[in-house]
Amino acid sequence: MALGTMPTRPALLVRIRDVDGCLGWGEVWANFPPRANLHKAHIIEDVVAPQLRGARFVEPREIGDFLCNQLSVYFLHVGQLEVFSHILAGIDTALWDLALRKAGRSFAEFMELSETSAQSYATSINADDLERLIPHHASLGQTHFKLKIGFAEHGNREIVERAARLCPVGSRILVDSNQSWTLATARDELRNLEDLSPFFAEEPLPANASLADWEELASSTDIPLAGGENIYGIENFCAMANVGLRILQPDVAKWGGVTGALDLARAMPQGACLWPHFMGTAVGQVAALSITAVLAGTSSCEVDVNENALRTDLCGDIITVRNGRVDLPSDPGLVVPPVPDLLAAFADGRDSGPMAEALQSGIS
């Protein structure tokens, strides 16, 4: 990835248990740094879980509001408001899962979806892997392929041209430069890609670049701009959309959970669309796909092309792409719980440590 090497694949799941023993699973973003999962697991155990014991709710947002009331100033004080957002997002997903399982309904049933699969696209394709991965994922019906660009050693235009030659007729290239450009660089690089017609350019600027910079970039290029994995709050998403961000990409494990993404879809201005960001385990991946399924023809959810047993094995073989789509679970709940043996295997060496304790903590 563009922020450095990724020597391990940390992940953090939260499991919430109600008084009847019904369980809900969610995912808290923790891709990096390497022990981000442990840091956030400690915070959940020490600070957040005690607030949840005995809590009651009808809708998951009630618990999110309650925790914000109780803990926002605490996390402001310790300088970790975004970490708090990650934790709240995972808890929201777990509460959706818990509530649906308790009600005996799948997400698709609850939302009365006529189509119970979600459109997906192939993401995180490295320059060295184009020849291996694009034909394979095209054979699974993928028609949109997102490339990591922004690396001087490869040359951005060269990567896009190579990828375009490998793609089936009618498919589209998407590019992601992971916040690595200045306004001047972004303008030049996108101008240099324009005739190749990328479907969108993701994070061409840092998420905290000024709205004026985003507006200037959006007006300087025909390539639609995308972003959202580092944007927090509906107001900020809408402000970005109002200056030209066309594709909003909330991450269900970083901000808002399922509730926030659905709220954003209702609040975003006309002309914007919502394509969930995701890079993690099957738990969060299914939650992200579920958002796309609700938005039907206007959304597509990213599915990583790189090997990751947390996505492909942990919850069983459930992230299967066929005709470019992934089926949502049909059993009660939002997500599919991890396979116990695999969960234990992935928590290897930490079965009495904070990771395992986080996995086992719950409301009761």
Ligand SMILES: [Mg+2]
């Ligand atoms: Mg990205």
